[in-house]
Amino acid sequence: MKWQLLIIEIYKRTTQEIEQVLNGLSTEDLHKRPFPGANPIGWLCWHATRSLDRTIGDVILGKQLWIRDGWHKKFNLPADPQNTGYGHTDAEVDSLRIPDVQTLLSYHHAVMDVTLTYLEHITEDELSKEYQFSVEPGTKRPVYLRIISNIHDIQHVGQAGYVRGLIKGHRWYGR
Numbered sequence: 001m002k003w004q005l006l007i008i009e010i011y012k013r014t015t016q017e018i019e020q021v022l023n024g025l026s027t028e029d030l031h032k033r034p035f036p037g038a039n040p041i042g043w044l045c046w047h048a049t050r051s052l053d054r055t056i057g058d059v060i061l062g063k064q065l066w067i068r069d070g071w072h073k074k075f076n077l078p079a080d081p082q083n084t085g086y087g088h089t090d091a092e093v094d095s096l097r098i099p100d101v102q103t104l105l106s107y108h109h110a111v112m113d114v115t116l117t118y119l120e121h122i123t124e125d126e127l128s129k130e131y132q133f134s135v136e137p138g139t140k141r142p143v144y145l146r147i148i149s150n151i152h153d154i155q156h157v158g159q160a161g162y163v164r165g166l167i168k169g170h171r172w173y174g175r
Contacts, residue, residue: 007147008119014154015112018045021160022101030098034166037090041167042098044160046075047085049108051153052115054084055146059131060118071107074099081134119147 021041022030030042039047050066057064066072067079076097077083085096098104122143130140 004119004122007151008116010151010154011112011115011119014048014157015108017154017157017161018048018108019105021045021157021164022105025101025164027098027100029164029167030101030104031094032163032167034163038163039093039159041160041163042104043085043088043093043096044156044163045104045108046096046098047088048153048156048160049104049111050084051086052150053111054081054134055150056111056114056118057081058134059143059146060114065107065110065114069110071110074103074107086135115150 022045025041031040033040053064053066053071057066061068064081067081072079076099085093088096127144127147128142130142131146133139133141
């Protein structure tokens with residue numbers, strides 16, 4: 001097995017998990033906090049996708065799909081490449097209004113499509129190449145650290161599944 005296939009499978013499973021977590025939810029469900037200070041499902045899935053889109057902008061396309069393809073407009077937000085949810089206050093989490101499940105999924109699929117195409121063709125030499133790191137302007141990070149960081153962000157999808165269990169009950173997962 002080529003090592004790229006292992007990474008690709010991790011990302012594909014992330015999409016499958018997001019689809020399962022969001023399946024059948026209402027727009028209201030996307031914004032429910034199970035208790036004060038906890039992040040809602042919609043914000044968690046949006047944040048995981050925005051973080052991956054930041055990597056797309058830094059490493060692959062030179063511009064985030066959020067801005068390039070106008071996704072920010074669909075979420076009624078400014079074209080701010082730094083607004084990925086990182087460091088959001090409770091008020092900022094509350095102010096993010098996901099329009100509906102389909103818009104969130106469509107954004108996720110658009111980001112994931114670019115990511116998977118890139119991963120299918122990445123070489124070992126490319127893993128060490130350094131790119132500007134927009135989280136800390138003026139610094140650079142190698143591709144492999146960006147991939148690891150996005151794999152780490154998958155935890156937010158698990159958190160979304162946990163929140164779904166809290167607001168919908170434990171039998172939602174389908175297993």
